[in-house]
Amino acid sequence: MNKLDSKIIRPTLLLDKQKCMTNIEAMMARAQRANARLRPHFKTHQSAEVGNWFKEKGVENIAVSSMDMAEYFANHGWKDITVAIPVNVREIDLINDLASKIQLNLVVESREAILFLESELKHPVGIFIKVDTGYHRCGLPSEAIGSFRILIDLMKETEMMNCRGFLAHSGHNYNAKDQNDIHKNHSKTLLDLNELKDVFRKEIPNIEVSLGDTPACSISEEFYGIDELRPGNFVFYDIMQYVLGSCEENEIAVAMACPVIARNIDRNELVIHGGGVHFSKEFIEADDEGTKLFGSLVRITENGWSEILGGGFLASISQEHGIIRCSDDLFDQFTIGDLIGILPVHSCMTVNLMKDYLTTEGNWITTMNSKQ
Amino acid sequence: MNKLDSKIIRPTLLLDKQKCMTNIEAMMARAQRANARLRPHFKTHQSAEVGNWFKEKGVENIAVSSMDMAEYFANHGWKDITVAIPVNVREIDLINDLASKIQLNLVVESREAILFLESELKHPVGIFIKVDTGYHRCGLPSEAIGSFRILIDLMKETEMMNCRGFLAHSGHNYNAKDQNDIHKNHSKTLLDLNELKDVFRKEIPNIEVSLGDTPACSISEEFYGIDELRPGNFVFYDIMQYVLGSCEENEIAVAMACPVIARNIDRNELVIHGGGVHFSKEFIEADDEGTKLFGSLVRITENGWSEILGGGFLASISQEHGIIRCSDDLFDQFTIGDLIGILPVHSCMTVNLMKDYLTTEGNWITTMNSKQ
Numbered sequence: 001m002n003k004l005d006s007k008i009i010r011p012t013l014l015l016d017k018q019k020c021m022t023n024i025e026a027m028m029a030r031a032q033r034a035n036a037r038l039r040p041h042f043k044t045h046q047s048a049e050v051g052n053w054f055k056e057k058g059v060e061n062i063a064v065s066s067m068d069m070a071e072y073f074a075n076h077g078w079k080d081i082t083v084a085i086p087v088n089v090r091e092i093d094l095i096n097d098l099a100s101k102i103q104l105n106l107v108v109e110s111r112e113a114i115l116f117l118e119s120e121l122k123h124p125v126g127i128f129i130k131v132d133t134g135y136h137r138c139g140l141p142s143e144a145i146g147s148f149r150i151l152i153d154l155m156k157e158t159e160m161m162n163c164r165g166f167l168a169h170s171g172h173n174y175n176a177k178d179q180n181d182i183h184k185n186h187s188k189t190l191l192d193l194n195e196l197k198d199v200f201r202k203e204i205p206n207i208e209v210s211l212g213d214t215p216a217c218s219i220s221e222e223f224y225g226i227d228e229l230r231p232g233n234f235v236f237y238d239i240m241q242y243v244l245g246s247c248e249e250n251e252i253a254v255a256m257a258c259p260v261i262a263r264n265i266d267r268n269e270l271v272i273h274g275g276g277v278h279f280s281k282e283f284i285e286a287d288d289e290g291t292k293l294f295g296s297l298v299r300i301t302e303n304g305w306s307e308i309l310g311g312g313f314l315a316s317i318s319q320e321h322g323i324i325r326c327s328d329d330l331f332d333q334f335t336i337g338d339l340i341g342i343l344p345v346h347s348c349m350t351v352n353l354m355k356d357y358l359t360t361e362g363n364w365i366t367t368m369n370s371k372q
Numbered sequence: 373m374n375k376l377d378s379k380i381i382r383p384t385l386l387l388d389k390q391k392c393m394t395n396i397e398a399m400m401a402r403a404q405r406a407n408a409r410l411r412p413h414f415k416t417h418q419s420a421e422v423g424n425w426f427k428e429k430g431v432e433n434i435a436v437s438s439m440d441m442a443e444y445f446a447n448h449g450w451k452d453i454t455v456a457i458p459v460n461v462r463e464i465d466l467i468n469d470l471a472s473k474i475q476l477n478l479v480v481e482s483r484e485a486i487l488f489l490e491s492e493l494k495h496p497v498g499i500f501i502k503v504d505t506g507y508h509r510c511g512l513p514s515e516a517i518g519s520f521r522i523l524i525d526l527m528k529e530t531e532m533m534n535c536r537g538f539l540a541h542s543g544h545n546y547n548a549k550d551q552n553d554i555h556k557n558h559s560k561t562l563l564d565l566n567e568l569k570d571v572f573r574k575e576i577p578n579i580e581v582s583l584g585d586t587p588a589c590s591i592s593e594e595f596y597g598i599d600e601l602r603p604g605n606f607v608f609y610d611i612m613q614y615v616l617g618s619c620e621e622n623e624i625a626v627a628m629a630c631p632v633i634a635r636n637i638d639r640n641e642l643v644i645h646g647g648g649v650h651f652s653k654e655f656i657e658a659d660d661e662g663t664k665l666f667g668s669l670v671r672i673t674e675n676g677w678s679e680i681l682g683g684g685f686l687a688s689i690s691q692e693h694g695i696i697r698c699s700d701d702l703f704d705q706f707t708i709g710d711l712i713g714i715l716p717v718h719s720c721m722t723v724n725l726m727k728d729y730l731t732t733e734g735n736w737i738t739t740m741n742s743k744q
Contacts, residue, residue: 009462010440043691065692066645068382085692086633088645089709090381109634112708130634137693138634138643171690261458262481262502262510271510273438273460277724282653318543319415319720320437320457321509336484337461348691352649353725371743 003302004257005339007362011274012257013350014341015357015365016304019253020050020235024057027217027234034223039063039082041212041232044348046367047357048076050235063212063230067091067098072368074102082210083107084167084230086130086138089116099123099160107167109139114154114161121160128167128210131196133189135171142192145199152203165208165227166196173215179245186216194225218246238347239296240284254357255298255305255341256350258322260334268331270324272340275317279342280349292316295342297324304360305341314342375674376629377711379734383646384629385722386713387729387737388676391625392422392607396429399589399606406595411435411454413584413604416720418739419729420448422607435584435602439463439470444740446474454582455479456539456602458502458510461488471495471532479539481511486526486533493532500539500582503568505561507543514564517571524575537580537599538568545587551617558588566597590618610719611668612656626729627670627677627713628722630694632706640703642696644712647689651714652721664688669696670713676732677713686714 004014024040031038040054043065051062051073061080064070070081071094082105087095098104105126108114117125129151132139140147155163170189176182193209201207211223212230218241223229236254237247258274279294286293295314299306312326324340334340344350351357355369376386396412403410412426415437423434423445433452436442442453443466454477459467470476477498480486489497501523504511512519527535542561548554565581573579583595584602590613595601608626609619630646651666658665667686671678684698696712706712716722723729727741 009466010438010460066382085645086643088382088631088633090631094381110708116709136639137688137690137695138636259460259462261460264510267508271458273457276652276654276721280648280652281721282648316509318509319724323509336482337488349648349653352691369743371741 003362004300004304004360007358008257008259008300008339010259011278011354013354013357014255014257014300014305014360015236016253016360017053019251021053023235023237023251023253024054027229027231028057028059030217030221031229033221034226034229036223036226037061037228039210039212039228039230040235041065041084041230042073043069044232044235045351046369047365048073049365051076051078063232067094069368070098070104074098079103081105082126082128082167082230084169084212086110087113087117089113092120095125096120096122099125105164108151111150111154114151114158117161118158124160124162126164127155127161128164131166131168131193133168133170133192134185135169137171139168142196148196148200152200163204164206165204165210166193167210167230168193169230170211170213170216173213174240174244176215176244179219182215182219182244186220186222189216190222190224190226197225214241215244215246233348236347236351239293239343239345243284249308252343254347254350255343256295256354257300257339257341260336260338260340263331263334263336265331268326268328270326270331270334270340272322272324272342273320274322274342275320277319278350278353279317279322279344280346280353281317282346282349284345286313293345294322295344297330298341298343300339300341308343375734376672376676376730376732379730380629380631380711382631383650383726384730385726385728386627386629386672386677386732388625388732389425391623393425395606395609395623395625396426399601399603400429400431402589402593403601405593406598406601408595408598409433409600411582411584411600411602412607413437413456413602414445415441416604416607417723418741419737420445421737423448423450435604439466441740442470442476446470451475453477454498454500454539454602456541456584458482459485459489461485464492467497468492468494471497477536480523483522483526486523486530489533490530496532496534498536499527499533500536503538503540503565505540505542505564506557507541509543511540514568520568520572524572535576536578537576537582538565539582539602540565541602542583542585542588545585546612546616548587548616551591554587554591554616558592558594561588562594562596562598569597586613587616587618605720608719608723611665611715611717615656621680624715626719626722627715628667628726629672629711629713632708632710632712635703635706635708637703640698640700642698642703642706642712644694644696644714645692646694646714647692649691650722650725651689651694651716652718652725653689654718654721656717658685665717666694667714667716669702670715672711672713680715
C-alpha cells in the first residue's frame with residue numbers, strides 16, 4: 001500500500017493543495033489583468049482552512065450562498081462578505097448580528113425586500129441589485145430600467161441600505177454547448193451590464209458591477225466595465241467544467257477515493273462504495289445517446305492521482321453504491337478492496353456532502369458541515 | 373404567523389410523527405400477515421429518535437447501508453444489524469469492533485471477500501449472499517447455482533462466518549412503469565428466491581431469505597417463502613413512491629418548508645431558498661415531454677401541511693435556489709418571506725442532506741449527520 005492508500009478506509013474526498021493554489025493564483029492574475037477585484041465564492045469549498053489559502057494570496061472579500069455560510073466565515077475572520085442570493089427576510093436577526101460586526105452585502109430584487117429591510121435593519125449593509133443576464137433564475141432583466149430605478153429610489157430614502165450597484169451570475173454558461181456559446185453569452189452580458197452601469201452611474205456613487213461564473217471567468221480575458229469577479233468553482237474545478245473547456249484535466253483539484261466492493265465479470269462492471277450520499281446525483285450526458293456520466297476514473301497514486309483512465313466511467317449511482325462500466329483491461333486491474341479515484345461531475349455538491357477533505361499530503365481539513 | 377411558521381427561519385425539514393407511526397404500523401402489520409420478520413432499513417431516517425419509534429412498536433432488527441451507520445445505531449442500543457451492501461473489506465477494524473458487541477450481519481458476493489473475512493474476522497458474524505433479482509447493481513444472478521455453491525462451501529470451512537441465507541433488493545421496482553410492472557417483477561423475484569432456497573435448504577441450517585424494496589413491500593401482499601422484509605423508504609415515503617403507487621399522498625411524512633426569496637411575474641415563477649444542498653438533485657419526469665419535477669407543493673399549516681397544491685411544482689434547482697413554476701392564482705398567493713412546503717422526490721437523499729428534522733409538534737430531532 002502506498003502512503004495515501006493506507007489512510008483510506010471508506011469513500012474519501014482527496015484534495016490536491018498544490019493544484020488548488022495554482023487555480024487561486026491563476027484566477028487572481030486574471031482579475032488583476034481585468035482591473036477587477038476578485039471576490040471568490042466560497043460555497044465551493046465551505047472551509048475556513050481553504051479560505052486561509054486565499055487570504056495568504058491577498059484576498060480580502062468573499063461571496064457565500066447562505067447566511068449560515070456568512071456566519072461561519074465571519075467567525076473565521078472574514079470582514080467583507082456578500083451573500084449572493086436574494087435575501088431571505090426571515091434571517092433578519094442573523095443579518096443584524098453580522099451587519100454589526102462586518103461589512104455585510106446583501107442582494108435584493110424586489111420592493112418587498114427593501115421595505116422589509118428598511119424597517120428592520122439596525123446596522124448598515126451594502127446592497128446589490130440582482131440582474132438577470134439570461135439564466136432566468138432570478139434578478140431583473142437588464143433592460144427593465146424603470147424597475148431598477150424604483151428600487152434605487154427606494155433605497156435613497158433609507159439610512160441603513162447603501163446601494164453599491166449590480167450583481168449578476170451567468171448560470172446559463174453551465175449549459176453552454178461549447179466555448180463559442182460562452183463567449184457569445186459573455187459578450188452580451190458585458191454589453192448589458194455596461195449599459196445599466198452607464199444609466200445609473202450618476203445616481204449611485206462609486207457604482208460597481210459584480211459578475212461571477214466559473215466558465216466565463218476561466219475562458220474570457222474581456223471584462224470591460226466589470227469591477228468584481230465572483231467565480232467559485234474554479235478553486236477545484238470538476239468534470240463539468242473540464243467538458244465546458246473551463247479547465248485542463250490536471251487543474252481538477254479534488255478526487256474521491258472509493259473502495260471496490262463487488263465485481264461483475266458478465267457486465268464488466270466494478271461496484272464501488274460511493275453513491276448519491278457522496279457525489280450527489282448530478283451527471284452529464286457523455287454522448288448524443290444521453291449516456292449518463294457521474295464521474296471519470298483515475299488511479300490513486302502515492303501522493304495524488306493519475307491522469308483520467310480511458311476505458312471506463314462511473315455510469316450510475318444509488319444511495320451508497322456506484323457502478324463503474326469498463327473495458328476488459330480496466331476490469332482486470334481492480335479487485336475487491338482496491339481504491340478507484342473518481343473525478344466528480346460537480347465539485348460543489350460533492351464537497352457539501354463529504355464535509356471533510358484529506359489532502360494529498362495526508363492532512364484532514366474540515367468544512368462548515370464537519371461534525372466536530 | 374401560525375405555530376410552525378414562527379419557528380422556521382431557513383429551509384427546514386418537517387416531520388409528521390403521526391403519519392410516520394401509521395406507516396410503521398402498516399408495514400409491521402403487512403410483515404405479520406406475510407409471516408415475515410420486519411427488518412426496516414434505517415438509511416432513510418438515519419435518526420436514533422426515529423429508530424426508537426420502531427422500537428416502541430416491537431422492532432428489534434434493522435438494516436443499514438454503511439458501517440458508519442451500523443456503528444451509530446449500535447451505539448443507540450440496536451443489537452442485530454445487517455449492513456445491506458457488499459462488505460468494504462477496508463473497514464475490518466470497525467467490523468471486528470461491532471461484531472464483538474452485537475449480532476452483525478454482512479453481505480458478500482465474492483470469493484475474495486470471504487477469503488479476506490476468513491483471515492481477518494475475530495468475532496462471529498452472520499453472512500448473507502447477495503442475489504441479483506433483476507436490478508443488475510450487484511449480487512449473483514439467482515440461476516448461478518454453481519457460484520452460490522462455491523461461496524457456501526467456502527464458508528463451511530470458516531469459524532467466524534455463519535451463512536444465514538440470501539439477501540435481495542429489487543431496485544428495478546423504482547424504475548417500474550406502473551403497479552403491474554412491480555407485481556410482475558415481484559412474482560419473478562419470489563419464484564427465483566424460492567428456487568434458490570429450495571436448492572440450498574439442506575446445506576444452510578435455518579436458511580433465510582431477506583427481501584427489501586419499498587414499492588413491492590407496499591403494494592404486494594404475497595411474500596411466500598420470504599423470511600424477512602427489509603424496506604426503508606416507507607417510513608416517510610415521498611413523491612417518487614406516490615407516483616409509483618406505493619403510498620397515498622397523505623402518507624408522505626416529510627415536507628420541506630422553504631422561504632420565498634424572489635418572484636418573477638413575467639414567468640410566473642416563485643424563487644425559494646431551497647436547492648440541491650437541501651433536496652439533492654433527484655427529479656422525476658412529470659410528463660411524456662420529460663418535464664422535470666423536483667418536488668410537489670403544499671401549504672404549511674398550523675400543525676403540518678395541506679394537500680398537494682394544484683397549479684405549480686418545483687421545476688428546477690441549483691445549489692441553494694429552487695424555482696417554482698405556477699399558475700397566476702398560485703403565484704398571487706405567495707409573497708417574499710412566505711413559506712412554501714415541498715414534498716420531496718426522494719426522502720432518503722433529502723434527509724441525508726438536511727441532517728435535522730422539526731416535527732410538526734415543534735420538536736427538533738437529530739440524525740447521525742447532525743452537528744449537535
